[in-house]
Amino acid sequence: MIKFGNLSYQQLKEKIRIDSPWDSIIIFILSLLFTIPIFIICHQNLIDIKWSLQLDRIFLFLLIIFLIHFILKKLRKLTLISVVLYFLFLIFGTVFGGYGFNSVFEDYRSMVYAMSDNPYPQDIIVSKLLPFPNKYKILNAIEYDNPKVRSFSIMATNKHFKEVKGFKNEYFTIIQCFAVFKEINSRWHYVSDPKGSDYIATATESLEYLSGDCDDHSILMAACIRSIGGTPRLIHTKGHIYPEIYIGNKTDLEAINYLIKKVLFPRETMNNSLHYHIDERGDIWLNLDYTAKFPGGPFMSEEILGALTLE
Template sequence: MKALKFLFLIFLVSLTAGCMDTGNLKENLFTDEVNKLLPEGMVPAGDFEAEEADLAGIGASESTPSPRIPEVPTYSEEKSGVVYPKEYRLLSLNFRRAIGSGEERIETEVCNITGKASGYNMEDACNVFNHVNRHWQYRYDKNAEFFFGASQTIDSGYTGDCDDYSIVMSALLKNMGFNTRIVTAYNESYGHAYPEIYIGNNRDTAYEILDYIAERYSSAENVWYSERVLEDGQETQYWLNFDWSGSNGYRHPGGEYFRGTCIIYYPNGLIEF
């Protein structure tokens, strides 16, 4: 299996990002062939301006049942007393405020996209991904510290930068009962932000969802996800990359990660470096 994993240490929690080769995935879902690599320096990034992507018809047919997405995970209580630097606390607060604004408008938009008011599963999450990416128009924001509320970005015609995209996607998925986190990543040339969605704390559950992505999207040669190993080593949380299609050319959830130094913002205020 061709797989790439890169490892970061976050406090005493380890975060591993990797991918699954869907050719092998479809033949042997629970293979143990997973390569873990430390990157040799920074990986050059391309130009991350969003390109218009026509996702109409993408993921229109599924040959496997859509799995449910697991419940919201718990977070390590040891982190609750940590005092973060002011700039990170402010960024975390702004993310949470923007995601939580205009909840009634967000609920209406979720219903418009999925045709449902409850009982959401991975199929619905993928439909949200398709809808947002089909309509997204990239707009560079010179004021990196100011975030529009999710409902405002939707009402403006899904126009914004990577921060706005992460906020909108997180707000829609949160309204559906799913859990997301926003990752900001920086390398020597670029900065980027992208959302991830929680897909479980055991490999069987996570791989069921990853297999669904591989089956639904014929273009998904690899499906990228992250592993968050808790400090006691007793639990691993799995997170699926939900970055936009325009930033990396992928037209499915689980596109390749933007590689750089990461800071992760959780919905409860936890920040990991």
């Protein structure tokens, strides 16, 4: 006979068995708790069929909770062990910085919000892109390692969104980049180039008065974002240049969509969707143009001719 310490296997099963009706209640609650993270993983990795009212995701959720409930009922006598293991997993993730209670709540909240508020995507057709105009002048003007640029960016991160908490560590830098966006775009004054010339100001030059045209704004925005660890790029259209910021993949977009619309820019984004581009690798970039009142604001309606990424 198998023994665990002084207890036989049969005695151990009796010790951990939960009497009815509590076992059914616990099984239902546990089914729901197991379903949430599994549903999030499936939602993030399965193709979005885009059924009306998100019916495909509703059916997916119901299918997962049914299967888990069925399995747990078959393992009714091990229900207590399942409860303990589940909470030990989340406690471990919470304490040591892995997938914990806060991660489950954050992912589920972002996912549910994104399911009811789809951002507006636009693809960039790489084969149609042309050489970026004044590429090397612009790269030299993006003085991201200049102390003045760095100091301005740090000032912006201390002025805006410093108290925002409860989001994953990987969004910490993006939140700070949004603080830079808010500081620059709330103060930017458009000034045209000299007649008949294409004047390209350095980031430190534009920083003095926060003024200039679209390429000056783009250069300054890219320099400031790069100076605090963000990844910017510039988009060239016919007669216009604007900056964008790399935010990640579809999963990151759900979290950023919630972050922008419900936490950082709720007034500016009211009744508006996020606008972004998807590149050839599936990476997502948000619009940061001076015409935008929030990250991901509407694009100026012109065909994209070139893209310049600052890795």
